[in-house]
Amino acid sequence: MLSPPRTGSPLLQDHPVFASRDIEHARAQVARVFCTHDLRQVDAGQRLDCRMHRVGVGALSLNYLCYGADVDITPGPLNDFYLVQIPLSGRADIRYGRQQVHSDAATAVILSPHQGVAMRWQADCAQILLHIPRALMEQRADDDPEQPHASLDYQLALPQRSGPAAPWCQMVLDLARNIDANGAAWLRHPAATAALQDVLLRGLIGLQPHSQNARQRAAPAPALPRHIRRAQEFIEAQADQAITLVDIARAACVSERALQEGFQRHLGTTPHALLRDVRLDRVHAQLRAAANGGQPVALHDVAHRHGFFHLGRFSAYYKARFGETPSITLQRKAAHSG
Numbered sequence: 524m525l526s527p528p529r530t531g532s533p534l535l536q537d538h539p540v541f542a543s544r545d546i547e548h549a550r551a552q553v554a555r556v557f558c559t560h561d562l563r564q565v566d567a568g569q570r571l572d573c574r575m576h577r578v579g580v581g582a583l584s585l586n587y588l589c590y591g592a593d594v595d596i597t598p599g600p601l602n603d604f605y606l607v608q609i610p611l612s613g614r615a616d617i618r619y620g621r622q623q624v625h626s627d628a629a630t631a632v633i634l635s636p637h638q639g640v641a642m643r644w645q646a647d648c649a650q651i652l653l654h655i656p657r658a659l660m661e662q663r664a665d666d667d668p669e670q671p672h673a674s675l676d677y678q679l680a681l682p683q684r685s686g687p688a689a690p691w692c693q694m695v696l697d698l699a700r701n702i703d704a705n706g707a708a709w710l711r712h713p714a715a716t717a718a719l720q721d722v723l724l725r726g727l728i729g730l731q732p733h734s735q736n737a738r739q740r741a742a743p744a745p746a747l748p749r750h751i752r753r754a755q756e757f758i759e760a761q762a763d764q765a766i767t768l769v770d771i772a773r774a775a776c777v778s779e780r781a782l783q784e785g786f787q788r789h790l791g792t793t794p795h796a797l798l799r800d801v802r803l804d805r806v807h808a809q810l811r812a813a814a815n816g817g818q819p820v821a822l823h824d825v826a827h828r829h830g831f832f833h834l835g836r837f838s839a840y841y842k843a844r845f846g847e848t849p850s851i852t853l854q855r856k857a858a859h860s861g
Contacts, residue, residue, distance in 0.1 A: 533574060533576065533587055533589070533649065534576070534587045534611070534651060534699045534700065534703055535576035535577070535578055535585065535586075535587045535699055535702060535703065536576060536703065537576075537703070537706075537707075538576045538577055538578045538702075538707065539574070539575070539576050540552065540556065540575040540576060540577045540586075541573075541574075541575055542572075542573065542574045542575075543571075543573050544570065544571050544572060544573070545571070546562060546563075546564050546571055546573075546594075549562065549571065549573035549590070550562035552573075552575065553573075553575060553588070556575070556577060556584070556586065556654070557598070557601075557604070557606070557654065558598055558601060558602070558603075558604075559598070560596055560597060560598035560599070561595075561596070561597040561598075562594060562595070562596055563594065563595045563597075564592055564593070564594055565592070565593035565594060565595060565643070566592065566593050569591075569592035569593060569646055570591065570592065571590060571591055571592045571594075572589075572590070572591030572592070573588075573589065573590045573591060574587070574588070574589055574591075575587065575588050576588075578699075578702055578707050578710065579710070580698070580710060580716055580719060580720060580723075581710075581716035581717060581719070581720040582656055582659050582720065583653060583654060583655055583656075583659075583720055583723065584653075584654040585651065585652075585653055585654075585695070585698065585699055585702070586651070586652040586653075586654060587649070587650070587651055587652075587699070588649070588650055588652055589648065589649035589650070590644055590646070590648070591646060592646045593643065593644070593645055593646050594643070594644050595641070595642070595643050596641070596642040596643075596644065597640070597641045597642075598640050599639050599640065600636060600637060600638055600639055600640070601634055601635070601636040601640060601657075602636050602657075603636060603656065603657045603658070604636060604654055604655060604656050604657050605633060605634065605635055605636060605654075605655040605656075605657060605660055605677070606633070606634040606652055606653070606654055606655070607631065607632070607633045607634075607652065607653040607655070607681065607695065607727070608626065608631060608632050608633075608634065608650050608651075608652050609631040609650060609651045609652075609653075609681075609683065609692055609695060609696060610626055610627050610628055610630075610631065610648060610649070610650050611628070611649045611650060611651060611696075612628070612647055612648065612649050613627070613644070613645045613646070613647035613648030613649060614626065614627045614645045614647075614648060615627075615632075615642055615643065615644045615645065615648050615650070616642065616643045617632050617634075617640070617641075617642050617679065618639075618640070618641045618642070619632075619634055619635070619638055619639075619640050619679045620637075620638030620639065622678075622679040622680075623679075624679050624680045626680075628683065629682065629683055629684050630680055630681065630682055630683060631680075631681040631682075631683050631692050632679050632680060632681055633677045633678075633679065633681050633727070633731060634679070635674075635675065635676045635677050635733075636657050636674075637674065637676050638676075651695060651696060651699050653695055653723070655724070655727075657674075659720075659724070660675060660724060660728075661674060661675065663721070663724040663725065663728060664728055664735070674734075675728065675733045675734060675735055676733060676734040677727075677731055677732070677733040677734075678731060678732040678733065681731060687730045687731075688726075688727070688730040688731045691723075691726045691727060691730050691731070694722075694723070694726070695723070698719070747789055747790075748785060748789065750775040750776060750777045750781070750782065750785060751775070751785050751786065751789050751790065753774055753775040753776065754771050754772075754774065754775040754782060754785075754786070754794060755797070757770075757771055757774035757775065758771060758794070758797055758798050758801055759801060762798060762801045762802050762805065762829075762830075763805075763828075763829065763830075765830065766798070768782070768783075768794055768795065771794050771798075772794075782794060799840060800844065802829040802830050802831065803829075803840060803841055803844050803845075804844075805829055806825055806826065806829050806831070806841065806849070807841070807844075807845055807852065809825055810822075810825065810849055810852045810853055811852060813853070814852065814853045814854075820853070822834075822849050822850065822853075825849075826849075837849075
């Protein structure tokens, strides 16, 4: 799990756009950077203290924004840009089309340009915003042979602390902190900004769920080669036996090297790892059944029965696959059934 973003002094302080206590002035200044929108202060008793900082990163821009009071922001569809919003502090409630997210230090959001947007930022909400022109995003997606030509509509929620895109969020925050620590002069070098822009865009396209990779996941997977299917069937049938790579290759009617290469190419794993996962799944099922039935069970006996003779490594593999130790599985299921 990644550590939560650090809070404290505003980021990008050496790159101010404006500071204002007047809501109409704040609305107009933010609109100049992003787009026209409605801005309404929720509680007139609060004192607005809006600040915006901005640094260009090639065609992208990195922005710091806070309002200092509860505000409702309604831009409607963004139309010609994407906007990543990463909270540093506080909370914002975001609605994009039919999706809704409570955004905070654990959950950022990415707003796509296609549907209406409405937001409420709490008074203590401060965010880093990455502005991405729509044309650039779609051009970069078109450059990727894995992405068919079409507009990308992203999943709204962008987890900051876990999941595939969490390191990407951390990279954006680290960029802002790097600029604060070392200045922005290096961003005037075209090669540096081009490379950074490419990393940011390709990372987001590859890691965050969106309409195009959802279609790809929904597409039927190509049929596996016969020798891979034979190996899978053999492993499933013989997982409780002391089988080796030689045995699996012989059952698949290919050499050991061809088997390993085929597994990497088509399954992204190894025969040994698949065998281990099949055995772990069976251990997990047995522990759950024993706990739910209130039956006493010795973990080392179950592990040995399924081919795990080093209990330390077994426990580590089990936790990596199921997110908990074998003993916790027993305790949790037993508690649940009681």
